[in-house]
Amino acid sequence: MTAFIGEFNCKLDEKGRLSIPSKLRAQFPEAVGNTLVVNRGFEKCLVLYTKEDWLDETAKLNTVDDFMSPDIRRFKRIFTNGANLVQIDGAQRILVPKKLLEYAELTAEVILVANGNKIELWDQAIYESELNVDAAEMSQLAQLFHQQRNQG
Amino acid sequence: MTAFIGEFNCKLDEKGRLSIPSKLRAQFPEAVGNTLVVNRGFEKCLVLYTKEDWLDETAKLNTVDDFMSPDIRRFKRIFTNGANLVQIDGAQRILVPKKLLEYAELTAEVILVANGNKIELWDQAIYESELNVDAAEMSQLAQLFHQQRNQG
DNA sequence: TGCAATTTCCCACAATTTCCCACAATCTCC
DNA sequence: GGAGATTGTGGGAAATTGTGGGAAATTGCA
Numbered sequence: 001m002t003a004f005i006g007e008f009n010c011k012l013d014e015k016g017r018l019s020i021p022s023k024l025r026a027q028f029p030e031a032v033g034n035t036l037v038v039n040r041g042f043e044k045c046l047v048l049y050t051k052e053d054w055l056d057e058t059a060k061l062n063t064v065d066d067f068m069s070p071d072i073r074r075f076k077r078i079f080t081n082g083a084n085l086v087q088i089d090g091a092q093r094i095l096v097p098k099k100l101l102e103y104a105e106l107t108a109e110v111i112l113v114a115n116g117n118k119i120e121l122w123d124q125a126i127y128e129s130e131l132n133v134d135a136a137e138m139s140q141l142a143q144l145f146h147q148q149r150n151q152g
Numbered sequence: 153m154t155a156f157i158g159e160f161n162c163k164l165d166e167k168g169r170l171s172i173p174s175k176l177r178a179q180f181p182e183a184v185g186n187t188l189v190v191n192r193g194f195e196k197c198l199v200l201y202t203k204e205d206w207l208d209e210t211a212k213l214n215t216v217d218d219f220m221s222p223d224i225r226r227f228k229r230i231f232t233n234g235a236n237l238v239q240i241d242g243a244q245r246i247l248v249p250k251k252l253l254e255y256a257e258l259t260a261e262v263i264l265v266a267n268g269n270k271i272e273l274w275d276q277a278i279y280e281s282e283l284n285v286d287a288a289e290m291s292q293l294a295q296l297f298h299q300q301r302n303q304g
Numbered sequence: 305t306g307c308a309a310t311t312t313c314c315c316a317c318a319a320t321t322t323c324c325c326a327c328a329a330t331c332t333c334c
Numbered sequence: 335g336g337a338g339a340t341t342g343t344g345g346g347a348a349a350t351t352g353t354g355g356g357a358a359a360t361t362g363c364a
Contacts, residue, residue, distance in 0.1 A: 011343070015321085019342060037157060055155060062155075062268050064301050066194075072300060073194065074282065075293040077272075081265060081283055084158050085175060090323070091342080099161065165354065167311085174321095174351060242313070243352080 002029060002050055004114030009124070012110050016101055017093040024112060024119070025092055038100055040082040044126055046096070046104045048112075048119040054083065096121075154181060154202060156266030161276070164262050168253055169245040176264060176271070177244055190252055192234035196278055198248070198256045200264075200271040206235065208269075248273075 008021040028050065037054035041047045049057070061076050082103070086094040096106070109124035122130070133141070160173040180202065189206035193199045201209065213228050234255070238246040248258070261276035274282070285293070 013344065015345090017343090022341060051157075054157070058155070058268070064297060066268075066270075068300055069296075070194065071293055071296050074285075075297045076267060077265065078283055078285055078290065078293070080267065082159050083266070085179075087322095093342090095321075099159075163353070167355090169353095171352060239312095241311095245352095247311070 002027070002053055002117045004117070004119055006112075006114045008112040010110045010112055012096070012101075012106055012108055016096050016098060017089075018096055018110060018121070019091065019093040020088065021112065022092065024114070025088075027114075034088040036086050036088065036094060038084050038086055038094070038096060038121075039080075040100060040103050041120060043130065044104055044123075046100050046106070046121040048094075048121060049117065051085070053117045154179070154205060154269045156269070156271055158264075158266045160264040162262045162264055164248070164253075164258055164260055168248050168250060169241075170248055170262060170273070171243065171245040172240065173264065174244065176266070177240075179266075186240040188238050188240065188246060190236050190238055190246070190248060190273075191231075192252060192255050193272060195282065196256055196275075198252050198258070198273040200246075200273060201269065203237075205269045 004024065004027050006024060006027075008024060010018055010021060012018050032050045032052070035051045037049045037051055039047050039049070039054075058080060061079060064072055064076075066073055066076075082100060084097050084100065086096065088094055104121060104123060105126060106121065106123050111122045111124050111127045113120045113122065113127075156176065156179050158173075158176055158179075160176060162170055162173065164170050183204070184202045187203050189201045189203055191199050191201070191206075210232065213231065216224055218225050218228070234252065236249050236252065238248070240246055256273060257275050257278065258273065259275060263274045263276055263279045265272045265274065265279075
Protein backbone atom coordinates (compact mmCIF):
# COMPACT_ATOMS: atom_id res chain seq x y z
CA MET A 1 0.00 0.00 0.00
CA THR A 2 1.17 3.46 -0.83
CA ALA A 3 1.48 6.03 1.94
CA PHE A 4 1.39 9.63 0.77
CA ILE A 5 2.54 12.58 2.83
CA GLY A 6 1.91 16.26 2.43
CA GLU A 7 -0.54 19.05 1.82
CA PHE A 8 -0.44 21.10 -1.37
CA ASN A 9 -2.15 24.09 -2.92
CA CYS A 10 -3.16 23.61 -6.51
CA LYS A 11 -5.01 25.42 -9.20
CA LEU A 12 -7.83 24.11 -11.25
CA ASP A 13 -7.99 25.68 -14.69
CA GLU A 14 -11.04 26.48 -16.75
CA LYS A 15 -11.02 23.14 -18.45
CA GLY A 16 -11.22 21.29 -15.13
CA ARG A 17 -7.60 20.25 -15.17
CA LEU A 18 -5.73 19.90 -11.92
CA SER A 19 -1.97 19.73 -11.90
CA ILE A 20 -0.35 17.27 -9.56
CA PRO A 21 2.50 18.94 -7.65
CA SER A 22 5.79 17.33 -8.51
CA LYS A 23 6.48 16.64 -4.83
CA LEU A 24 3.42 14.46 -4.77
CA ARG A 25 4.02 12.96 -8.17
CA ALA A 26 7.40 11.84 -6.97
CA GLN A 27 5.73 9.77 -4.27
CA PHE A 28 3.81 7.64 -6.73
CA PRO A 29 5.32 4.23 -7.20
CA GLU A 30 6.55 3.93 -10.77
CA ALA A 31 4.12 1.15 -11.49
CA VAL A 32 1.26 3.63 -11.21
CA GLY A 33 1.85 4.72 -14.75
CA ASN A 34 -0.55 7.46 -15.70
CA THR A 35 -3.80 6.14 -14.37
CA LEU A 36 -5.48 7.20 -11.16
CA VAL A 37 -8.96 6.83 -9.71
CA VAL A 38 -11.01 9.74 -8.32
CA ASN A 39 -14.11 9.30 -6.25
CA ARG A 40 -16.40 11.27 -4.01
CA GLY A 41 -15.35 11.48 -0.39
CA PHE A 42 -17.80 11.15 2.45
CA GLU A 43 -17.38 14.82 3.16
CA LYS A 44 -17.59 17.50 0.53
CA CYS A 45 -14.31 16.55 -1.08
CA LEU A 46 -12.91 14.15 -3.64
CA VAL A 47 -10.51 11.28 -3.10
CA LEU A 48 -7.70 10.19 -5.37
CA TYR A 49 -6.23 6.68 -5.34
CA THR A 50 -3.72 4.84 -7.39
CA LYS A 51 -5.58 2.32 -9.49
CA GLU A 52 -4.01 -0.50 -7.56
CA ASP A 53 -5.12 0.85 -4.20
CA TRP A 54 -8.61 1.41 -5.54
CA LEU A 55 -8.84 -2.16 -6.75
CA ASP A 56 -7.71 -3.34 -3.33
CA GLU A 57 -10.47 -1.31 -1.73
CA THR A 58 -13.13 -2.69 -4.00
CA ALA A 59 -11.82 -6.25 -3.93
CA LYS A 60 -12.88 -6.29 -0.30
CA LEU A 61 -16.38 -5.41 -1.38
CA ASN A 62 -16.54 -8.18 -3.91
CA THR A 63 -15.90 -10.85 -1.35
CA VAL A 64 -19.57 -10.59 -0.46
CA ASP A 65 -22.01 -11.87 -3.05
CA ASP A 66 -24.63 -9.64 -4.62
CA PHE A 67 -27.30 -12.28 -4.17
CA MET A 68 -26.94 -11.89 -0.43
CA SER A 69 -29.32 -9.00 0.18
CA PRO A 70 -30.51 -5.64 -1.15
CA ASP A 71 -28.63 -3.91 1.63
CA ILE A 72 -25.39 -5.47 0.54
CA ARG A 73 -25.94 -4.31 -2.99
CA ARG A 74 -26.82 -0.86 -1.76
CA PHE A 75 -23.78 -0.65 0.43
CA LYS A 76 -21.49 -1.58 -2.42
CA ARG A 77 -23.09 1.00 -4.65
CA ILE A 78 -22.84 3.77 -2.16
CA PHE A 79 -19.26 2.92 -1.56
CA THR A 80 -18.16 2.82 -5.15
CA ASN A 81 -20.44 5.39 -6.69
CA GLY A 82 -18.71 8.19 -8.47
CA ALA A 83 -15.43 6.42 -9.07
CA ASN A 84 -13.74 7.41 -12.30
CA LEU A 85 -10.48 6.65 -14.01
CA VAL A 86 -8.34 9.67 -14.85
CA GLN A 87 -5.18 9.95 -16.89
CA ILE A 88 -2.19 12.10 -16.04
CA ASP A 89 -1.32 14.20 -19.08
CA GLY A 90 2.03 15.36 -20.34
CA ALA A 91 1.99 18.37 -18.03
CA GLN A 92 1.25 16.29 -14.91
CA ARG A 93 -2.41 17.19 -14.83
CA ILE A 94 -5.58 15.22 -14.48
CA LEU A 95 -8.95 16.12 -15.92
CA VAL A 96 -11.46 15.94 -13.09
CA PRO A 97 -14.94 14.88 -14.25
CA LYS A 98 -17.44 17.72 -14.10
CA LYS A 99 -19.85 15.85 -11.92
CA LEU A 100 -17.25 15.42 -9.25
CA LEU A 101 -16.14 19.03 -9.45
CA GLU A 102 -19.69 20.03 -8.74
CA TYR A 103 -20.04 17.58 -5.90
CA ALA A 104 -17.02 18.88 -4.05
CA GLU A 105 -17.66 22.47 -5.13
CA LEU A 106 -14.13 22.78 -6.41
CA THR A 107 -13.38 26.10 -8.02
CA ALA A 108 -9.96 27.58 -8.73
CA GLU A 109 -8.14 27.01 -5.47
CA VAL A 110 -7.83 23.38 -4.48
CA ILE A 111 -6.00 21.77 -1.58
CA LEU A 112 -4.54 18.29 -1.96
CA VAL A 113 -4.13 16.45 1.31
CA ALA A 114 -2.33 13.15 1.49
CA ASN A 115 -3.94 10.73 3.89
CA GLY A 116 -2.56 7.20 3.90
CA ASN A 117 -3.13 5.67 0.50
CA LYS A 118 -5.69 8.34 -0.36
CA ILE A 119 -5.27 11.91 -1.50
CA GLU A 120 -8.15 14.19 -0.67
CA LEU A 121 -9.07 17.16 -2.84
CA TRP A 122 -10.78 20.05 -1.12
CA ASP A 123 -11.98 23.43 -2.13
CA GLN A 124 -9.75 25.79 -0.22
CA ALA A 125 -12.50 27.65 1.61
CA ILE A 126 -14.32 24.48 2.60
CA TYR A 127 -11.12 22.90 3.78
CA GLU A 128 -10.30 25.79 6.02
CA SER A 129 -13.65 25.66 7.73
CA GLU A 130 -13.31 21.91 8.14
CA LEU A 131 -10.03 22.41 9.94
CA ASN A 132 -11.35 25.17 12.06
CA VAL A 133 -11.64 23.50 15.46
CA ASP A 134 -10.78 24.80 18.87
CA ALA A 135 -8.65 22.89 21.31
CA ALA A 136 -11.59 21.61 23.34
CA GLU A 137 -13.33 20.12 20.35
CA MET A 138 -10.11 18.60 19.15
CA SER A 139 -9.52 16.84 22.41
CA GLN A 140 -13.08 15.56 22.39
CA LEU A 141 -12.55 14.15 18.90
CA ALA A 142 -9.37 12.47 20.02
CA GLN A 143 -11.20 10.84 22.89
CA LEU A 144 -13.86 9.54 20.57
CA PHE A 145 -11.23 8.15 18.26
CA HIS A 146 -9.60 6.38 21.15
CA GLN A 147 -12.84 4.78 22.27
CA GLN A 148 -13.81 3.56 18.83
CA ARG A 149 -10.37 2.20 18.31
CA ASN A 150 -10.54 0.06 21.37
CA GLN A 151 -13.99 -1.18 20.52
CA GLY A 152 -12.88 -2.36 17.11
CA MET B 153 -13.02 -11.58 -14.12
CA THR B 154 -13.29 -8.09 -15.42
CA ALA B 155 -13.41 -5.22 -12.94
CA PHE B 156 -14.88 -2.11 -14.42
CA ILE B 157 -14.37 1.32 -12.94
CA GLY B 158 -16.44 4.40 -13.49
CA GLU B 159 -19.72 6.23 -13.31
CA PHE B 160 -21.01 7.90 -16.44
CA ASN B 161 -23.91 10.04 -17.55
CA CYS B 162 -25.39 8.87 -20.79
CA LYS B 163 -28.26 9.77 -22.96
CA LEU B 164 -30.81 7.42 -24.30
CA ASP B 165 -32.14 8.61 -27.63
CA GLU B 166 -35.65 8.25 -28.96
CA LYS B 167 -34.83 4.97 -30.61
CA GLY B 168 -33.76 3.42 -27.35
CA ARG B 169 -30.09 3.56 -28.20
CA LEU B 170 -27.57 4.08 -25.45
CA SER B 171 -24.05 5.08 -26.24
CA ILE B 172 -21.27 3.43 -24.29
CA PRO B 173 -18.79 6.06 -23.09
CA SER B 174 -15.40 5.52 -24.64
CA LYS B 175 -13.81 5.41 -21.20
CA LEU B 176 -15.89 2.39 -20.43
CA ARG B 177 -15.51 0.83 -23.85
CA ALA B 178 -11.78 1.02 -23.41
CA GLN B 179 -12.04 -1.20 -20.34
CA PHE B 180 -13.63 -4.08 -22.20
CA PRO B 181 -11.22 -6.88 -22.87
CA GLU B 182 -10.62 -7.11 -26.60
CA ALA B 183 -12.15 -10.54 -26.75
CA VAL B 184 -15.54 -9.01 -25.95
CA GLY B 185 -16.07 -8.10 -29.55
CA ASN B 186 -19.36 -6.36 -30.07
CA THR B 187 -21.68 -8.52 -28.07
CA LEU B 188 -22.95 -7.79 -24.58
CA VAL B 189 -25.74 -9.14 -22.41
CA VAL B 190 -28.36 -6.96 -20.68
CA ASN B 191 -30.63 -8.20 -17.98
CA ARG B 192 -32.95 -6.90 -15.31
CA GLY B 193 -31.26 -5.99 -12.07
CA PHE B 194 -32.71 -6.90 -8.70
CA GLU B 195 -33.41 -3.27 -8.10
CA LYS B 196 -35.09 -1.01 -10.61
CA CYS B 197 -32.13 -0.98 -12.92
CA LEU B 198 -30.59 -3.00 -15.72
CA VAL B 199 -27.30 -4.87 -15.71
CA LEU B 200 -24.83 -5.17 -18.53
CA TYR B 201 -22.33 -8.01 -18.72
CA THR B 202 -19.74 -9.14 -21.17
CA LYS B 203 -20.95 -12.35 -22.69
CA GLU B 204 -18.26 -14.24 -20.88
CA ASP B 205 -19.18 -12.85 -17.49
CA TRP B 206 -22.81 -13.60 -18.16
CA LEU B 207 -21.98 -17.21 -18.84
CA ASP B 208 -20.14 -17.28 -15.53
CA GLU B 209 -23.23 -15.93 -13.79
CA THR B 210 -25.46 -18.57 -15.27
CA ALA B 211 -22.92 -21.21 -14.43
CA LYS B 212 -23.29 -20.10 -10.85
CA LEU B 213 -27.03 -20.66 -11.08
CA ASN B 214 -26.48 -24.16 -12.32
CA THR B 215 -24.48 -25.13 -9.30
CA VAL B 216 -27.83 -25.57 -7.59
CA ASP B 217 -29.82 -28.44 -8.98
CA ASP B 218 -33.24 -27.95 -10.50
CA PHE B 219 -34.58 -30.90 -8.56
CA MET B 220 -34.06 -28.99 -5.37
CA SER B 221 -37.35 -27.10 -5.26
CA PRO B 222 -39.92 -25.27 -7.37
CA ASP B 223 -38.65 -22.00 -6.00
CA ILE B 224 -35.18 -22.72 -7.26
CA ARG B 225 -36.56 -23.45 -10.70
CA ARG B 226 -38.67 -20.33 -10.55
CA PHE B 227 -35.78 -18.14 -9.50
CA LYS B 228 -33.58 -19.42 -12.27
CA ARG B 229 -36.31 -18.96 -14.84
CA ILE B 230 -37.09 -15.40 -13.82
CA PHE B 231 -33.46 -14.47 -13.55
CA THR B 232 -32.52 -15.83 -16.93
CA ASN B 233 -35.59 -14.81 -18.79
CA GLY B 234 -34.84 -11.09 -18.91
CA ALA B 235 -31.43 -11.58 -20.48
CA ASN B 236 -30.89 -10.24 -23.98
CA LEU B 237 -27.93 -10.17 -26.31
CA VAL B 238 -27.15 -6.70 -27.64
CA GLN B 239 -24.73 -5.57 -30.31
CA ILE B 240 -22.53 -2.51 -30.14
CA ASP B 241 -23.06 -0.49 -33.33
CA GLY B 242 -20.62 1.63 -35.30
CA ALA B 243 -21.19 4.62 -33.05
CA GLN B 244 -20.54 2.64 -29.85
CA ARG B 245 -24.20 2.31 -28.97
CA ILE B 246 -26.42 -0.53 -27.92
CA LEU B 247 -30.11 -0.85 -28.57
CA VAL B 248 -31.80 -1.58 -25.25
CA PRO B 249 -34.89 -3.79 -25.60
CA LYS B 250 -38.10 -1.92 -24.86
CA LYS B 251 -39.28 -4.29 -22.19
CA LEU B 252 -36.16 -3.68 -20.22
CA LEU B 253 -36.37 0.06 -20.69
CA GLU B 254 -39.82 -0.07 -19.18
CA TYR B 255 -38.73 -2.30 -16.36
CA ALA B 256 -36.02 0.08 -15.24
CA GLU B 257 -38.04 3.17 -16.13
CA LEU B 258 -35.18 4.50 -18.20
CA THR B 259 -35.92 7.78 -19.94
CA ALA B 260 -33.45 10.20 -21.43
CA GLU B 261 -30.90 10.55 -18.64
CA VAL B 262 -29.21 7.30 -17.75
CA ILE B 263 -26.35 6.60 -15.37
CA LEU B 264 -23.92 3.77 -16.09
CA VAL B 265 -22.15 2.53 -12.97
CA ALA B 266 -19.46 -0.06 -12.88
CA ASN B 267 -19.89 -2.62 -10.13
CA GLY B 268 -17.33 -5.38 -10.29
CA ASN B 269 -17.85 -7.30 -13.49
CA LYS B 270 -21.30 -5.78 -13.97
CA ILE B 271 -22.34 -2.43 -15.32
CA GLU B 272 -25.60 -1.15 -13.94
CA LEU B 273 -27.91 1.15 -15.87
CA TRP B 274 -30.09 3.48 -13.82
CA ASP B 275 -32.54 6.21 -14.49
CA GLN B 276 -30.83 9.28 -13.11
CA ALA B 277 -33.55 10.23 -10.64
CA ILE B 278 -33.94 6.71 -9.30
CA TYR B 279 -30.21 6.34 -8.94
CA GLU B 280 -29.93 9.46 -6.89
CA SER B 281 -32.55 8.29 -4.46
CA GLU B 282 -30.87 4.90 -4.19
CA LEU B 283 -27.67 6.59 -3.14
CA ASN B 284 -29.21 9.05 -0.79
CA VAL B 285 -28.35 7.78 2.70
CA ASP B 286 -27.76 9.56 5.94
CA ALA B 287 -24.85 8.78 8.20
CA ALA B 288 -26.84 6.60 10.57
CA GLU B 289 -28.14 4.39 7.80
CA MET B 290 -24.72 4.18 6.25
CA SER B 291 -23.12 2.96 9.43
CA GLN B 292 -25.90 0.38 9.76
CA LEU B 293 -25.19 -0.85 6.25
CA ALA B 294 -21.50 -1.01 6.97
CA GLN B 295 -22.14 -3.11 10.04
CA LEU B 296 -24.36 -5.44 8.07
CA PHE B 297 -21.72 -5.79 5.42
CA HIS B 298 -19.15 -6.59 8.04
CA GLN B 299 -21.33 -9.34 9.50
CA GLN B 300 -22.18 -10.93 6.20
CA ARG B 301 -18.60 -10.88 5.19
CA ASN B 302 -17.54 -12.82 8.23
CA GLN B 303 -20.35 -15.30 7.86
CA GLY B 304 -19.42 -16.05 4.29
C1' DT C 305 -48.47 -10.93 -49.87
C1' DG C 306 -48.45 -6.40 -48.10
C1' DC C 307 -48.19 -3.16 -44.39
C1' DA C 308 -46.25 -1.43 -40.20
C1' DA C 309 -42.81 -1.46 -37.01
C1' DT C 310 -38.23 -2.21 -35.90
C1' DT C 311 -33.43 -2.45 -36.71
C1' DT C 312 -29.35 -1.46 -39.10
C1' DC C 313 -26.30 1.33 -41.47
C1' DC C 314 -25.12 5.70 -42.83
C1' DC C 315 -23.77 10.53 -42.45
C1' DA C 316 -23.15 15.00 -40.12
C1' DC C 317 -22.66 18.33 -36.62
C1' DA C 318 -21.58 19.75 -31.85
C1' DA C 319 -19.12 19.06 -27.80
C1' DT C 320 -15.41 17.26 -25.48
C1' DT C 321 -10.88 15.63 -24.90
C1' DT C 322 -6.28 15.21 -26.13
C1' DC C 323 -2.11 16.79 -27.65
C1' DC C 324 0.91 20.26 -28.27
C1' DC C 325 3.42 24.43 -27.53
C1' DA C 326 4.71 28.63 -25.07
C1' DC C 327 5.48 31.55 -21.41
C1' DA C 328 5.59 32.60 -16.40
C1' DA C 329 6.87 31.29 -11.94
C1' DT C 330 9.63 28.81 -8.94
C1' DC C 331 13.45 26.21 -7.44
C1' DT C 332 18.31 24.73 -7.33
C1' DC C 333 22.89 25.03 -7.46
C1' DC C 334 26.86 27.55 -7.94
C1' DG D 335 22.15 36.83 -6.09
C1' DG D 336 21.96 35.01 -10.72
C1' DA D 337 21.56 31.64 -14.48
C1' DG D 338 19.76 27.51 -15.86
C1' DA D 339 16.63 23.84 -15.03
C1' DT D 340 12.28 22.41 -13.61
C1' DT D 341 7.47 23.07 -12.71
C1' DG D 342 2.96 25.41 -13.09
C1' DT D 343 -0.44 27.60 -16.00
C1' DG D 344 -2.86 28.79 -20.01
C1' DG D 345 -4.63 28.32 -24.44
C1' DG D 346 -4.89 26.87 -29.65
C1' DA D 347 -5.88 23.34 -32.69
C1' DA D 348 -6.54 18.63 -34.09
C1' DA D 349 -8.64 14.39 -33.11
C1' DT D 350 -12.04 11.84 -30.97
C1' DT D 351 -16.51 11.12 -29.05
C1' DG D 352 -21.47 11.96 -28.27
C1' DT D 353 -25.82 12.79 -30.29
C1' DG D 354 -29.28 13.07 -33.65
C1' DG D 355 -31.66 11.84 -37.62
C1' DG D 356 -32.52 9.94 -42.60
C1' DA D 357 -33.27 6.11 -45.23
C1' DA D 358 -32.62 1.32 -46.61
C1' DA D 359 -33.09 -3.40 -45.01
C1' DT D 360 -35.25 -6.61 -42.22
C1' DT D 361 -38.66 -8.54 -39.37
C1' DG D 362 -43.19 -9.60 -37.59
C1' DC D 363 -47.95 -9.73 -38.07
C1' DA D 364 -52.36 -9.84 -40.18
